[in-house]
């Protein structure tokens with residue numbers, strides 16, 4: 486998020502210095518290497534307005550506006566881990582001057598704001614504090630930044646609002662100006678609402694299976710209603726990634742802290758967990774048990790267009806399947822390694838056909854577009870079993886059945 490934000494601001498003509506404590510990452514960036522996979526980002530990194538450094542002191546001293554983009558990962562109790570934000574605030578406070586603006590881009594709870602102010606106040610400077618939440622989705626982050634649906638800016642000072650709004654003057658989007666608290670909640674609420682849409686359609690998928698309906702058609706029937714919209718109504722193995730799972734839980738936690746019970750989001754979360762189990766159960770129905778079986782897994786990333794594995798449903802499946810003594814042959818066009826698994830049991834292959842070879846079943850976890858072009862006639866000749874569980878309702882069910890596969894999607 487930090488890198489995309491920096492690169493896009495540089496693309497808009499602002500002078501940007503990206504700071505990180507990770508010397509290796511900064512070295513790679515200075516050598517022109519992009520440390521993450523994100524469409525269109527490589528190009529933007531060449532901007533003459535963009536620099537990379539570990540020298541926080543110099544960067545703070547040289548800047549009018551300082552964006553905080555560090556991670557706020559999920560703690561075991563579901564709350565956001567704020568230590569990186571607090572650490573960076575402490576460091577920034579050491580060099581802050583009057584009139585500078587600190588912008589929080591990291592997703593963090595409203596309850597963190599007083600502590601952030603306290604840390605920055607140590608500087609003695611008269612600064613502006615702004616929240617400018619990011620709404621980038623991985624895989625489309627550059628486009629989302631440059632062509633956003635809206636820009637939300639929250640500050641308790643007019644100067645802070647105007648300075649940050651000016652940064653976006655060449656971006657064609659409505660600018661929502663508000664206070665810090667509302668900006669922060671707008672971000673959580675947007676993610677939680679989208680996660681709710683996904684869990685809602687997944688509940689409808691379970692109903693569809695019982696009554697002979699097709700959730701894909703139901704979603705189309707719903708989505709044409711402009712009040713509902715057709716996006717985030719794809720049923721399947723459920724949502725993963727570094728945002729929805731974390732932000733829904735953090736909102737529940739934030740509610741708990743002030744006596745507001747988010748029962749709806751608790752249900753959204755448990756439905757999402759259930760979707761992963763459903764895929765496993767479907768597989769088991771065909772294979773009876775997993776002991777000694779070889780499973781071909783198509784896709785690893787939590788969604789197409791990214792190499793991000795954080796909270797990817799594939800990790801849950803891989804763990805359960807390996808614990809049940811099966812082995813996995815995996816192919817993902819972007820992800821080429823996974824940490825934490827026995828490499829002799831979870832074997833990453835160079836292409837889908839190799840992953841399918843000798844497999845007792847295929848499970849599709851990520852709807853990478855290239856999977857639609859696979860020659861399933863060829864795959865039929867390579868596999869040992871017949872089963873395809875399509876965790877994303879992505880493949881052509883009719884074609885696969887014609888090839889002789891037992892095809893099963895989610896709610897179709």
Ligand code: UGA
Pocket residue numbers: 592619620621622623624676679683716717718719720721722723724725726727728729787788
């Ligand atoms: C999400 C939001 O979409 C961004 O607006 C936000 O800025 C970002 O979180 C963030 O907080 O940083 P992201 O996590 O990159 O973006 O990915 P999404 O495209 O939202 O997908 C999230 C998960 O939902 C994926 O696992 C995807 O497969 C799943 N999903 C999405 C479905 O299962 N069904 C759908 O119909 C849509």
